[in-house]
Amino acid sequence: MRILVVDDSAVIRKMLEEILVAEGFSVTAAPDGIEGLEAVRSGGFDLMFLDIDMPSISGLQVCRMLRNDPQFQDFPIIMLTARGQKQDQFWGLETGADAYMTKPFDRDELLETLQRVMSEKERRSESPKDLTVALSSDNDGSDLIFRAGEVQETKLFKMTLVNSIYQIATRQSDLVDTCRAISDTLSSVVEFDIAMILLKDDNRLKLFVYIYRPTTRDFFVQAKKRLMDELMKDADSGELEREGIDVELHDPEHNMMKAAEEMSLAGFEAAALESKGENFGMFMMARGHRGQFKQEERDIFSLIARQSAIVVDNVRMYEKIKRFAVADGLTGLHNHRYFQEQLEKEYSRSRRFNLSLSLIMMDIDHFKDLNDTYGHQQGDVVLKGMAGVLRRCVRDIDLVARYGGEEFVAILPETPKKNAVIVAERMREMIENMEFEGRDEPLKMTASFGVSGYPDDNIKTRLDLIARADEAMYQAKRGGRNRVALYTPEGRASQ
Incomplete structure (x- = not known):
């Protein structure tokens, strides 16, 4: 196997040659990019070690020119640099190098990289390509310098x-x-x-x-x-x-x-x-x-x-x-349609894997009176404030949506009813203690909550889950509002 070493440092060329010859490789060295290009194009080499920083033309330019030539697109190239800057590695690999090594390197690293590159070459092609391209007798290298000048490396x-x-x-x-x-x-x-x-x-x-x-x-x-x-x-x-x-x-x-x-x-x-x-x-x-x-x-x-x-x-x-597309325009919460879609998915998942699933429904107390007294703009302020409270009370995996009007819902995956009640109570307390911005003075509001859960409440479909939570919520309303009610299988809501 013939290897070409292109580096302007005589020390590096000698070190590489000693390591590679000791492993049985045939090594030829070139001191700059122009001689390196001439050697590659003269044919017979199986791999090249190519330094980045060299006079006349850089290793990056050499690599780019070889990769632009269809005959050398698969020719194995291992880039070398002493600078170790990240842009060198990025640019070296982007210009088409097969691997990149930072000087100084040891024998084991060198041979491991060499073996990996040659193995990758064998996988890419069942038979090696003929890399022999004869230089014309009147070519003194000036055409290579001209071509290198056209390679605008920075651009x-x-x-x-x-x-x-x-x-x-x-x-x-x-x-x-x-x-x-x-x-x-x-x-x-x-x-x-x-x-x-x-x-x-x-x-x-x-x-x-x-x-x-x-x-x-x-x-x-x-x-x-x-x-x-x-x-x-x-x-x-x-x-x-x-x-x-x-x-x-x-x-x-x-x-x-x-x-x-x-x-x-x-x-x-x-x-x-x-x-x-x-x-x-x-x-x-x-x-x-x-x-x-x-x-x-x-x-x-x-x-x-x-x-x-x-x-x-x-x-x-x-x-x-x-x-x-899935959000309520006023509150920014998910809309009714998206809620129904996600509840169906979570219900199906809970049934399949035998997981708990809870649903919280909330209705703002005396919201119609608020609109009649202060106007719908004030009602919008309260709705937005309520949405913010609900967001802060749930986990990332939970989903909060505006069900319609002054009603909101929260889907709590993998959550038993007893834990959902704790979440609902936290929501209720935050709303009760919150002051909503009013035209003349802050407003105080409350809300009523109903909780249902799978598999506790004889749930057969997602609609059953909604109906049970809705029934519990209205039981909370009938019980005096500003409270959390839990649906029970007997058809009554416990508070």
Whole structure:
């Protein structure tokens, strides 16, 4: 097996040659990219080790030119670099290299990588291609220099990054997966410890946090505060801040709190996410031990942030359209149709796996009197407030919906009735203690609740579950309102 080593360092060429010859390989060395290209095109080589940083033309340019030639699209190339920067690895693999190694490397790592690349080549093709291409006798290499000059490495790198971002858009992922994929793409080309994507969603903020290396909680707090300071430059952000922030942490390696020593915010970079003239969030990266970000890293970050804004905005709009299709326009809760669909699914799942399922129905007490006295706009304020209370009282796996008028429902999967009663009582107490905004003074309201459950209440269909909860709720009304009633199999509601 013949191997070509292309590296401008005589030390590296000699080291590779000694290791490979000792393993029985035939080795030829070239000191730069032009001689390397000539050697490959002269034929007879089975694999090439190719340095990235070389005079005349870089290894990236050599790799790109070989991959653009159909005869060399499958020729095995292992990239070498002494810099160890993430963009080198990303760009090396994107230009078509089969593997990437950072100097210095040891014998075992070298041979393991070599074996893996050759095994992959054998799987791709049952028979090796004839790689022999004779150079014309009058070719002195000037045509190769000319072709290399046409390879605009920086532009290609940026185009490849942009393409990587737009590939995310084609996956039809939700907002969570999209933001994580964007952060992972940034991590593949820039060294940092933590990234955050902060999005404005109606009157709240949604913060996605991505931890890539051991950090401290204090470092996380510093980075978050710095990001919020950047956001607060927007005049509207104060209102958003008061409404609260939903934080979603992605730390698969459990790096939070793993740092052995205190970390300061050495490097910080943030960019606004803008699309169609709207500023809808911020993108940030930060690191502690490796100092400030270099200009090259900041440029890469800015490019990814600009392109990501378009992708994220499209996903936001798509999810908003989906929410509108299943949401109640006034309260933002799920609508009646979606509730019926999900209840059918949960009921079928509960029957199949013998799981508990509870349903809570709620009706606002004296709501008609409220509308008659204060008007329907005041009634809308109360309905929105009630929806907020119900959201805060349930788990992520539960579903809250507006059933119709002043009635609301909550589906509690894998929850026995006795636990559902506790949830309903918590809802009732929060509503009783809440003050709703009124025209002249705060208003006090109450609500009545009914609870039913499968398999306790002789339930045969989802409609039985609704009917039992409805019956219990009206029993609570008849019992004096502002209470929780539990349906019993005897047809009576206990309070």
